[in-house]
Amino acid sequence: MVVTAKSLDGKEIGKVEKHYHPQATNCRDTKMKYGAQWKVQNIRDTSLQPFKTKAETIEFDLPAGVRAADVTVDLVYENVNPDNKYPIHSVTKRVSLDK
DSSP: OEEEEEETTSOEEEEEEOOOOOOOBOSSSSEEEETTTTEEEEOOOOSOOTTOOOOOOOOOOOOTTOOEEEEEEEEEEEOSSTTOEEEEEEEEEEEESOO
């Protein structure tokens, strides 16, 4: 997921990239298992689960005088290496500090 904030004149204010990965488990417990030596440790699930909403909070520091920004969220699937990215969904919204 790539989140980009741009000012209304098109200058980039900030960019955040997050990766969600499936974990190598045996699906019976929360222990990660892989390799010939069966390395075992407790894991935290960082994958996107089907049909479940995932809430994220991302903050950007706005430069002085900027009261609004266009925020774009791009969800992409990265296949094997970082050069193989397939776009899944993109959303752009204007966010303002004024009501």
